[in-house]
Amino acid sequence: MDKKILLATVIALATAPALAQSSVTAFGLIDMSVGSTKTPGATASVLGADSGKMTTSHFGFRGNEDLGGGLSAIFQLEGFLRADVGASGRSNTDNFWARNALVGLASKEWGTLKVGRNTTTLFVATLSFNPFGDSFGYSPSIRHIFTSGTVTGDSGWSDSVLYTTPNFSGFTGSVFVAAGEGQGGRNVAASGTYVSGPLAGALVYQQVKKDGGATPVDDTTVWMGNGSYDFGVVKVFGQYAQVTNDTKNVDYKIYEAGVSIPVGAAKLLAQYGQISPTSGAGRKTWTVGYDYWLSKRTDLYAVAMIDRLSNLSAGESFSVGMRHRF
Incomplete structure (x- = not known):
C-alpha cells in the first residue's frame, strides 16, 4: 500500500502542469x-547495520507557486x-x-x-x-528531550497550525497549535529565535495534552533556553530545559553543553x-564524534557514546557511517 501511495504521488507531481513561477523539488x-x-x-x-543513527533517513517533495504580490502557496510531503x-x-x-x-x-x-x-x-x-x-542515536539533547520519558508528544504534530513571523533584524517568532479533536486536549507551543552573525539563541515553550493514540500520553509542560556562539576555531552550544510532567507530578531539569571544532x-x-x-x-x-565531508552532499562519520542511568551499568555505543543527501 505504501508503494502505491508513493507511486501515485510521484506520477501526480510529474504530470502536473509546468508553470513558469512554480517549482517542485524531490529531496x-x-x-x-x-x-x-x-x-x-x-x-x-x-x-548491526543501522539506518538513521546520525540523521533519520527520509524523503520528500516540496514546492511553491508564486501568487503575486510577494505571496506564495507552499506544500510539503x-x-x-x-x-x-x-x-x-521510523517504525511500523x-x-x-x-x-x-x-x-x-508564505510572504x-x-x-x-x-x-x-x-x-x-x-x-x-x-x-x-x-x-x-x-541524531536520535547519538545526540544527548535529542535523546534526553525525546526518548528518555521526559517530554511527551512526537517531533511532529498532526492536525496543527504553525505561524512563523517574518525576520525582524535577526528575530523570528512562532505560535503553534495542534487541535485536540477529542483526543484529551490540544497541544500549544511558542518560540522566539535570534540570529546575529556568530551569536544565536532561542526560547521555546511547549505544552502537550493531546493523547494522539490508543495509549494515553502524559500531559507535559516544557520551557527550554538555547544558545550558541561561533568563535571560528570552535563553536560552542548550550541548552537548558525544565520539564514538568503534569500527570505524574515529576519535574526534570536537563542540561546540555557541546562543541564543534572545524578541522x-x-x-x-x-x-x-x-x-x-x-x-x-x-x-x-x-x-x-568525527564528521568528514567528501562533498557538499556526502559525509562520513565515526561516533561513540557512553550513556549512564542511575544504578545501572553504563551503555556504550559506537558507529561508523555515511550520509548522502539528494
Whole structure:
C-alpha cells in the first residue's frame, strides 16, 4: 500500500502542469552505519547495520507557486524510511507522511502559515543548538528531550497550525497549535529565535495534552533556553530545559553543553548532557564524534557514546557511517 501511495504521488507531481513561477523539488537523505549498541543495564552489545543513527533517513517533495504580490502557496510531503530493511517510517506504527504533510502561504512581509502535520518548534530548537543535530542515536539533547520519558508528544504534530513571523533584524517568532479533536486536549507551543552573525539563541515553550493514540500520553509542560556562539576555531552550544510532567507530578531539569571544532573538511564533535529528575533515575550522556565531508552532499562519520542511568551499568555505543543527501 505504501508503494502505491508513493507511486501515485510521484506520477501526480510529474504530470502536473509546468508553470513558469512554480517549482517542485524531490529531496531526501539516506544514513547508514555499522556499529555496536549497548543500552544502560544491558548485559551484552548488539552488532548491526543501522539506518538513521546520525540523521533519520527520509524523503520528500516540496514546492511553491508564486501568487503575486510577494505571496506564495507552499506544500510539503515528507516521510521517514528505514534503509537497512527497506521499509517506510521510523517504525511500523508511523504514518507514511509522518515527517511533514502540509500546505500553506508564505510572504516575506507577513510571515508563513502552515496547516497539516508540522515538525515541532521544540524539535527544531533542540537540533539547532547541539553539535550532533537531530541524531536520535547519538545526540544527548535529542535523546534526553525525546526518548528518555521526559517530554511527551512526537517531533511532529498532526492536525496543527504553525505561524512563523517574518525576520525582524535577526528575530523570528512562532505560535503553534495542534487541535485536540477529542483526543484529551490540544497541544500549544511558542518560540522566539535570534540570529546575529556568530551569536544565536532561542526560547521555546511547549505544552502537550493531546493523547494522539490508543495509549494515553502524559500531559507535559516544557520551557527550554538555547544558545550558541561561533568563535571560528570552535563553536560552542548550550541548552537548558525544565520539564514538568503534569500527570505524574515529576519535574526534570536537563542540561546540555557541546562543541564543534572545524578541522579542514571535517569537524570534531563533543557533547555532555544530563537529566536531573525530582524522582526516578538520573541520566548522564557523553558523546564524541568525527564528521568528514567528501562533498557538499556526502559525509562520513565515526561516533561513540557512553550513556549512564542511575544504578545501572553504563551503555556504550559506537558507529561508523555515511550520509548522502539528494
